[in-house]
Amino acid sequence: MRVLAISGSLRRDSNTTALLRALREEAPAGVEIEIWNGLKDIPPYDGDDDVVPGPATVEAFRALVREADAVFLATPEYNSSIPGALKNALDWASRPLATNAFRNKPVAVIASSAGAFGGVWAAAELRKVLGAMGARVTEVELAVGHAHDKLDAGRLTDDGVREALAEALETLLAEAAPALAAA
Amino acid sequence: MSTTEQQATGTFLADPVHSHVGFEVPYAVATFSGEVTDFTATLADGHLEGSAKIESITLRDESLSAHVLSPEFFDAERHPVLTFSGDVVRDGDRATVEGEITMKGITRPATLVGTIVGPTVDHFGATRVGLKLETVVDRTAFDMKWNMPLPNGEPALANEVTLKADLTLVAQEA
Numbered sequence: 001m002r003v004l005a006i007s008g009s010l011r012r013d014s015n016t017t018a019l020l021r022a023l024r025e026e027a028p029a030g031v032e033i034e035i036w037n038g039l040k041d042i043p044p045y046d047g048d049d050d051v052v053p054g055p056a057t058v059e060a061f062r063a064l065v066r067e068a069d070a071v072f073l074a075t076p077e078y079n080s081s082i083p084g085a086l087k088n089a090l091d092w093a094s095r096p097l098a099t100n101a102f103r104n105k106p107v108a109v110i111a112s113s114a115g116a117f118g119g120v121w122a123a124a125e126l127r128k129v130l131g132a133m134g135a136r137v138t139e140v141e142l143a144v145g146h147a148h149d150k151l152d153a154g155r156l157t158d159d160g161v162r163e164a165l166a167e168a169l170e171t172l173l174a175e176a177a178p179a180l181a182a183a
Numbered sequence: 184m185s186t187t188e189q190q191a192t193g194t195f196l197a198d199p200v201h202s203h204v205g206f207e208v209p210y211a212v213a214t215f216s217g218e219v220t221d222f223t224a225t226l227a228d229g230h231l232e233g234s235a236k237i238e239s240i241t242l243r244d245e246s247l248s249a250h251v252l253s254p255e256f257f258d259a260e261r262h263p264v265l266t267f268s269g270d271v272v273r274d275g276d277r278a279t280v281e282g283e284i285t286m287k288g289i290t291r292p293a294t295l296v297g298t299i300v301g302p303t304v305d306h307f308g309a310t311r312v313g314l315k316l317e318t319v320v321d322r323t324a325f326d327m328k329w330n331m332p333l334p335n336g337e338p339a340l341a342n343e344v345t346l347k348a349d350l351t352l353v354a355q356e357a
Contacts, residue, residue, distance in 0.1 A: 096246075097246040097249050098246060098249035103249070104260045131253075131329070132250065134253035134254070134255075135253075135254070136258075137255075
């Protein structure tokens with residue numbers, strides 16, 4: 001099973017991306033987690049450029065989503081919402097809506113922040129966007145507050161968060177399993 | 184016994200050309216409606232069975248259709264069919280059908296009420312029964328919880344959805 005992991009942060013030392021690296025360590029046998037690093041290469045969405053085929057980086061992103069059995073998204077919280085770059089990439093991926101790459105795709109959303117609330121509002125926004133795109137949004141609700149205290153040099157040191165990540169992944173894989181069985 | 188009080192014995196199948204199945208739901212300031220074009224209904228000795236293919240829900244906008252078929256609403260990929268089953272109780276031209284409706288894999292009791300006409304022999308010699316029924320369901324009970332607040336804070340989409348079936352059922356040869 002292939003899981004595409006998407007971080008909404010572009011920062012090299014991002015806590016959010018570090019959580020995805022920790023998630024990859026929790027992958028059970030037979031599950032491959034690929035962390036996508038192409039977010040910065042997606043151009044700003046412009047309806048005039050939304051033709052077939054779209055920009056090469058957009059098509060590559062759409063193909064990765066299509067080929068994945070599930071998608072695991074981690075987002076920081078900017079102004080009570082998700083980063084513009086992440087929303088922009090999803091807006092590209094959502095076109096055309098009726099046949100977009102995220103349609104019926106099992107997805108899980110987690111968030112992290114330096115504050116106490118862990119990005120719960122960003123996570124809610126991201127779930128809303130993915131739902132509107134037609135994704136199969138799982139019941140995962142993990143918001144990692146004070147994220148910088150739970151990481152050391154980019155490595156997750158908090159066992160509780162590690163356990164929660166493994167649980168979130170398990171929920172996502174269970175959601176993806178019936179689709180695989182039917183394929 | 185008058186014509187309207189005759190019992191519709193035997194098996195009758197819905198004539199899809201002269202039948203209509205659809206829904207209505209209050210949305211913002213008006214009523215939003217749609218229809219299902221691929222459905223079946225069978226009335227056999229007073230027992231009504233119906234099914235509708237979710238993919239055939241017809242709306243006038245492709246993106247809206249995509250949203251309605253998505254996991255936030257019907258989840259057509261995993262739950263492609265809506266079914267109903269119940270017994271028709273006739274009182275003159277009034278019909279009540281106590282039964283169960285299954286949508287999105289969830290089964291709930293439902294009472295359909297409306298009118299029944301016939302059996303009547305049509306101009307081609309076929310025997311027809313008309314059943315016009317509706318019921319109101321709470322969509323959230325079927326795990327369809329999407330909403331969006333209007334600027335005044337009220338939800339854009341009502342939870343109460345009226346399901347409607349206007350059926351012409353034709354007697355099958357024994």
